Amino acid sequence: xxxxxxxxxxxxxxxxxxxxxxxxxxxxxxxxxxxxxxxxxxxxxxxxxxxxxxxxxxxxxxxxxxxxxxxxxxxxxxxxxxxxxxxxxxxxxxxxxxxxxxxxxxxxxxxxxxxxxxxxxxxxxxxxxxxxxxxxxxxxxxxxxxxxxxxxxxxxxxxxxxxxxxxxxxxxxxxxxxxxxxxxxx
Numbered sequence: 001x002x003x004x005x006x007x008x009x010x011x012x013x014x015x016x017x018x019x020x021x022x023x024x025x026x027x028x029x030x031x032x033x034x035x036x037x038x039x040x041x042x043x044x045x046x047x048x049x050x051x052x053x054x055x056x057x058x059x060x061x062x063x064x065x066x067x068x069x070x071x072x073x074x075x076x077x078x079x080x081x082x083x084x085x086x087x088x089x090x091x092x093x094x095x096x097x098x099x100x101x102x103x104x105x106x107x108x109x110x111x112x113x114x115x116x117x118x119x120x121x122x123x124x125x126x127x128x129x130x131x132x133x134x135x136x137x138x139x140x141x142x143x144x145x146x147x148x149x150x151x152x153x154x155x156x157x158x159x160x161x162x163x164x165x166x167x168x169x170x171x172x173x174x175x176x177x178x179x180x181x182x183x184x185x186x
Contacts, residue, residue, distance in 0.1 A: 067105040
């Protein structure tokens with residue numbers, strides 16, 4: 001049982017499974033700061049991280065037998081009760097999301113994390129923070145359009161400035177429409 005003084009510590013929880021071990025790590029570090037004798041070598045954090053690393057490796061070579069073993073292991077780990085309210089709440093929440101979090105065992109193509117979509121949005125958020133937003137709806141639409149074109153060009157390996165120059169008639173080098181390039185790449 002964790003001492004009451006340790007239960008007062010709190011941190012935020014991130015949304016997707018890859019972030020969950022980080023969240024557990026943050027919570028356990030917060031607990032450690034409040035009480036150094038909480039867990040023997042941070043047992044829960046280690047279990048969650050080991051589970052995640054093993055899930056990543058098994059995802060490359062899926063099998064039915066391993067899937068059943070993972071479901072049992074998941075139930076064992078995420079049904080633990082520590083006596084620390086926030087950590088118990090986190091484990092219970094993850095336990096409720098079992099089907100969603102273990103979907104990767106059925107469909108290995110599903111990403112375990114949301115880093116790619118988050119990276120796609122990062123430039124939008126940075127631009128918004130730097131410029132302080134736009135004065136009008138038209139300004140927002142123009143900004144979002146240009147950033148979207150820039151991201152698409154980057155993913156296709158094109159120079160955004162060459163593409164823009166071609167569309168404005170400034171560049172002598174013809175660039176095919178993005179829709180055709182996206183369709184060819186898919």
